[in-house]
Amino acid sequence: MYSKTKWIWTFSLLVSLVMILGACSDSSNKGSSNAGGGKTNQPQAQNGESDNSGSVTEPALAAPVTIKHLKGELTLESVPKKIVVLDVQYADQMLALGFQPAGSVIAETDNGLPPYLGDKMGNIPLLGTYIEPNLEGIIAIEPDLIIATEFHDDIYEDLLKIAPTITLERNEDWRTVLLKFGQILNKPQEAQALVDGYKQKISDLKAALADKMKGQTVALIRPRDEMIRLQTTSHRTSQILYDDLGLTPPKMAVNSKDSSMMISLEVIPELAADHLFLLQDETNLELTTEFQNTSIWKSMSAVKENQVYEENTAQWIGYYGPIAINLIVDQIAEALN
Incomplete structure (x- = not known):
């Protein structure tokens, strides 16, 4: 329904429209003598812009x-x-x-x-x-x-x-x-347009996922330091899942104070998440593979149902600008649709 390609195309179109609006505004204001008439x-x-007198x-x-x-x-x-x-x-x-x-x-x-x-x-x-x-x-x-x-x-x-x-x-x-x-x-109007575009995007995805994800829980985890870091409901990226998209966290992930908690491999079955977003990168690839080869990991329902989605760590928790955030939403849409 909402493929990754469609979401990326939608965001790219929005950015293009914003830039076109900005360009049109610059063109219409060029040469104006009022305070808002200078070209951005x-x-x-x-260098600045030369006016008719030759000054900059x-x-x-x-x-x-x-x-x-x-x-x-x-x-x-x-x-x-x-x-x-x-x-x-x-x-x-x-x-x-x-x-x-x-x-x-x-x-x-x-x-x-x-x-x-x-x-x-x-x-x-x-x-x-x-x-x-x-x-x-x-x-x-x-x-x-x-x-x-x-x-x-x-x-x-x-x-x-x-x-x-x-x-x-x-x-x-x-x-x-x-x-x-x-x-x-x-660029206040362009910035507001991007915020409004994101609001509409997550609203559409939230509606698309509502029936399918009803009664399903979603967790965000990252193996590291011989443990597993569980990103809680307070984490910035988790808030995309839980606040923006209205997905349900496992009880263990509900935390209003700490953005993450460390749990052992032995404890992760108690998380009982129906869907797992698994953050990976070069620093934890070996540890992740080690965990994935254990009977404990293989026994989890998310693993058995093929509902574990591997995502890039840096992409998901390292960057928090509108381009990165929209790409994360695209990846959530691709995984859960």
Whole structure:
């Protein structure tokens, strides 16, 4: 009913429409003398737009916007042309709105840029990891704005010496963050359209799965450290399953305080999940295979019913921008339909 191809096509169409709307808006405003009439350039562009007098104008916001963040507030008079992001999820946010960061840290989970982004990041400078950003590399870019998280509190003052810095909560809901990027990049309507598109997408999938999944439980697990990590109802990705799509968690996974818990292989049958999303990557492939070869694993109903779905760890728990989140929903749809 809702194949992976269909979902990806739907999201791609939405992004294309957003970019077309933005392009039309830029074209219609070009040369305008009011505050909102400046053309919004890509952040990596080095020059503003020339007016009829030959002077160069900076990309303008419809009005100065004030962004609230963990360290207070920052007022922007124009669209930053060179934005450095210290978490890859923010690169996803920018790309979804048709912009490219001027520099980004890499994802430790992939030891590089996320594969799902393909070549969308181009050849931008890579600036270490989000845990250890390369300050010299950031200085070399001469950014107009830095987007950081609370993980960078110890270098916050150093970042401020380089450029204005916005600090966001790393686990903040991606939709809230996207709307903030809409303000920063002068794309508020486009950001809202993406949020609304996701809302409609999960609403459709939720309706499609309602009858089939009635009375069925779904769990998200990740073998590691000789144990199995169960992602609870508090986990960001689990919330897609349980909050957004209305799927039912096993009782063991219900936890309002801790986003995960470790259980042993011997305990996992007590989870009694009808469907298992199994997160895998190079770091746990050997352990996962070891577990899968045991009689305990083979005795689980989800295994017997062929209702275990292997997904990429980094894709599911490493990235929280709209592009990544929509791909996760596509994979859920493909698995459960």
